[in-house]
Amino acid sequence: MSNSLLQLAGDLATGRIRVVDLTQTLSPDFPQIVLPPEMGQAWPFRVEEASRYDARGPGWYWNNFSCSEHTGTHFDAPIHWISGRYLPDNSTDTIPAEHFVAPACVLDCSREAAADADFLLTVEHLRQWERRHGRIPAGSWILMRTDWSKRTDPVAYQNIDETGQHTPGPDTEAVRFLVEDRDVLGFGSEAIGTDAGQAFHLKPPYPCHYYMHGSGRYGLQCLTNLDLLPPTGALVIAAPLKIKEGSGSPLRVLALVPAPEDGSRKKSVAKAKPAKPIKLAKRRARRTRR
Amino acid sequence: MSRRAGYDDVVVTVPVTIPYVRYSIHGAHRFIANGLAELLKRSGLDKSRIDGLCVSSFTLAPDTAVGLTQHLGLTLRWLDHIPMGGACGVVALRRAARAVQSGDATAVACIAGDTNHPDSFRLNLATFSQFARDAVYPYGSGGPNASFAFLTSHYMRHYGATREDFGKLCVAQRANALSFPYALMKKPLALEEYMTARAVADPLHLYDCVMPCAGAEAFLVISRAEAESRGLPYARILSTAERHNAFPDDPVQYRGGWALDRDELYGQAGVEPKDVDVVATYDDYPVICMMQIEDLGFCRKGEAPDFVRRNSFTVDGTFPANTSGGQLSVGQAGAAGGFLGLVEVVRQLTGQPLGGAVADARIGLASGFGMINYDRGLCSGAAILGGQGGPA
């Protein structure tokens, strides 16, 4: 094992590096994306018990479950969107595995989202963030922290009225900036959908899906605990299920985070001195072999 | 009127009662076997001499009369099974008499017997008839009580009968039963007790209903010549009648088939109602006794209440009826209830009563009624018998 991995193992064991779980629990109560009734629907998470130490299986408990590829905390692959349908290595089984481990930049929009459910992240917000925390590195996840995951009431989480869903997201220019000027790995959000709830009305509709997937990048949705992450310095592990021609899958998203120097818990992280940006190798050329 | 053959050469003899018990763990076969054994013992006939058998029973299933031949070791030339409830005694007599008369058989044992388990009454009734299953039991009576309650209520309303009138018949029969050794009811019944007993289905109360039990009744039908040669006291068969589903268009039953047959019944016997010395009415409910009194010509239709008030029905009364107590006081051993009255009349006419004797009984009438298929008794029958020394 290389030194840095040994070091990592040791740091994990001693707690100098912590593992933060960014994943919502998969349960039948977790809200599911709402599409107009005429459309094909995404299945909510459902469990059917097969046995529970009973006549159906005396010594064991197990379930069968069903859901959509886009249920709960989940990963969007480029093939999910029409703009990415012809790209190479665009499904969950063909995406290069090294893309499943990447640094993350966390943008704190919690105050803005609390004030306005339809808050749109703009280029200006990104530039403001960069002024404080440095240039967004290529190959990073951009995670939009809104504290939306703290809305444990499903009705508040969905936030739907007669005009549809109202959840925060990026605007078109912000997405294009991240794709064309910063070469990010993908975009992650806490709400259902990387795009804002009212993104149907943006140009183009759903710009985050359109441009991210259209350029071979990824999405993460229904994340939680983003408030436990530093603005930079977290390493995110997000590996979807290897579904043949999969458009995405529910997954476990983990972040490796350095523990605060003073040993205190996460709250102070956001106010700590900005860490130096971690320089990672540029995104490697895509492999053709799996 | 059709000229029917008489019964001159054929007689009924050896009246047998197998003592009744309230419940028994034995099957009907036991009581029928006991009846047959007693017939043989009292007649002196060998079992092999019996060449005809007529059986009635509700609890013989899954057997019918056929099963009994092997069960009891009988080889027969003539066999009949009479599923006619309270009319089975009269009908068995009719069948057996014609068999002996025609020579198809020479000695016919007629036996009715049933067992009784604590739940057998309910179980029997549940499969009694298709119409009862479809149109009566679902309504809750669990037996014939509701049908007879309708009948009684209707009769009371139309003809002015009172509960006291019915009570008088029940009280008299109880008095008759006190001397009958096999009666299950052994205490006298006063009218007040009859009136205040618990209600079953208005207007019927406890003492309007028979008590199901286990037991058997039997008699032998042989030629007159053989009876005389064996020295067996016998009764002559003067006439008989049988009718099924009489007056089908009556909305509710208030008369039975006897009304159609009584003229021919008395005509063939050559007697009139006033000549009858002892009567057995089929007494599943006292209202039916009243119907029989009317339809058998002892008074006009609707006048039985008055008849009851004017007469007395004990052994020593003006109209001795059900002189052993009838089913209402002796008990109803299933189909044996259809034989009970006939057997008692034979006893009275042959001078062998087990209880009180009707003085100078020469002419007797036994009536049968039964099979509440749906809302009325379908079978009716009657036999007029004469004592040994009476007119031919």
Added chain:
Amino acid sequence: MTRALVRPPRKNPILRTRLPMVPPGSRSRVALGLTAAAALGRFELQVCRDCKTVQYPPREACRVCLSPRLDWRPQDGAGELISETTLRHSNELFYRERLPWRLGLVKLDSGPTLVAHLHADCAPAPARVRVTANIDHAGQAALIALPEKDTPHMADDRQLREMTCDPKFRKILITDAKTALGQAMVEAVVGAGADLVWAGYAEPWKKPPGFERLSAYKQVSLVPLDLTDSRAVKSLAGEIGGRVDILINTADHHRNFGIAAREGVEVARAEMDMNYFGLLRLAQEFAPAMRARGADGQSSAVAWVNLLSIFALSNFPPHGTYSASKAAAMSLAQCLRAELAPAGVRVINVFPGPIEDEWNQSLPPPKIAPARLAADIVAALRGGAEDIFPGDIAQDWLARWRDNPKGLERELAAMPR
């Protein structure tokens, strides 16, 4: 005169619950013709096609001319009460527990004499009465003699209540109270005197118009319920299952596709998951408690209502997969009927024609309004039927199906898309 029903006192919790008994339920095959008519809310008797004699009890050949050509024909039930009795004793457990019980002997104007349950408001014989046929707790036709004209609180007669599933003073679960029909159903049972109505809803973030209004009723309690979620069904059953007297399953997933019109099985699967498996989940979780409470006092568990569709009877190809899901539900409801039979709980299947809602938008009128359908369901609960076909279309298709089911299949196939 029948007194108005009074709210029963609360149940004493230390007493064992009375087990349900049912009246004798065995019938000959020919007598089942009476039951078939009563299931549809009709009183029918056999009439000889040759000599016109009306027959009762049911039989295989005419009692007058022996013709086997006996047709079941509707009867008006008019007749005279010619005798009556009150049972004070019975060997049948069901009746034994409900004594005294009044019975009547009725001569119908059309001829036959019959034994019937006798409503307390019928005058003593002789009196004019009206005979109807209800499905009783044994699931068979029971004849009831009613007073010639309706009397006040007639439905509250103790004996008549044993043949009906009256919502009054009962607790009712309506599985989907969000749809127009669901909302109308809540209001209809509240209006019929229900004590408590659990109004089920799934996907709380979808709020259809009118749903919020239901919370204003003091009898109504909103409960989360998604019939596609086994755990949710189990959880609600654990919470309220032991109190539900009447369950009305209004949950319905309805789309407008046959086979070719929609690629993939996803829509059909969603229809089956709600309409068929939803019923199965509900039945597994709620039926056991209802079965045990079939005789639990005045407000006993008494009915299970399934909102099916006339399309269940014969497939309506434009809504072909939906029709199939309703046909599956209908078959399963028959299974449920058999399983609830020992408890005397009536399973009522409702087969409306197209309801006036968004999924039937493209179908021409006549369509049945949700309020009207809800009223018909309440009427079925108060009456004696178990299969109801509300609305003109349902009645028309039922008549065609009974007359010539293959003919109806062709007619529905020929209808314009």
